[in-house]
Amino acid sequence: MTVRGWLWVGLAVLGAANLVVGAAWLGRDGLVAAGWLPKPAAERIDLPAQTLPPVVDADSPVAQSTTPAAPPEPRPQPPTALRRTCVALGPFDTLEEATAIGERIVAAGGETTVVEEAEVGEPDFFVYVEPAASRALAHRTWRELVAQGIDAFVIPRGERENGVSVGVFSRRELAEAQHDRVSELGFSVITRTVLRSHVRYRLQAWDAPDDAVAEIASRPCAPREPSADSQASNGRSGSTATAADIAADQLGP
Secondary structure (H helix, E strand, O other): OOOHHHHHHHHHHHHHHHHHHHHHHHHHHHHHHHOOOOOOOOOOOOOOOOOOOOOOOOHHHHHHOOOOOOOOOOOOOOOOOOOOOOOOOOOOEEEEHHHHHHHHHHHHOOEEEEEEEEEEEOEEEEEOOOOOOOOOHHHHHHHHHHHHHOOOOOOOOOOOOEEEEEEOOOOOHHHHHHHHHHHOOOOOEEEEEEEEEEEEEEEEEEEOOHHHOOOOOOOEEEOOOOOOOOOOOOOOOEEEHHHHHOOOOOOOO
């Protein structure tokens, strides 16, 4: 046989072997199951090591404490009450003066209010002849007093209408002397204490800057107390009047 013939024989044998091996590979699971082929070894796959969390019962305290609790929200605090400083400024003789100071304090960021105060000064003493039954009799009394050198005038209206005024005195002893002089002439004389009062103004200021009130008399604010009407007895008639009571009495005949 020639060399070429042997080559063809070798190729044929090799092809047949490939067919047998291919068929065996395709049917290896059946051959393994039948025991014709040994069971192949399991392939080993190496994975990186990992740490697993411990297994804990969900109802155990440990499981319940593993979840971090949210921090409590802070409670809102009530606002701190503002402490305001109040001073009473004055007194001032005129409303305009008090208002001007108040405007200056308000412009600097404070608050103000004006308070009227009636101040009672030293009393006067009003001496008069008690009212007559008519205007004609009052004029007769007036003429007799003038004739004796006593300054007098008829009171034209008011509760002492038709009385005759013989003077208003700032000193008690002068009023008593006039009272005695007219009484000696045979007239019924009355002396009344007249309370002299005038209005003054105080300025209550809150949060006033120091430089705005530095040169003004001041004291801490206090609740206003109702002023009691001061009454003074003259030892003769025991009556008291205010300046308003006799404003109408100081008119001529």
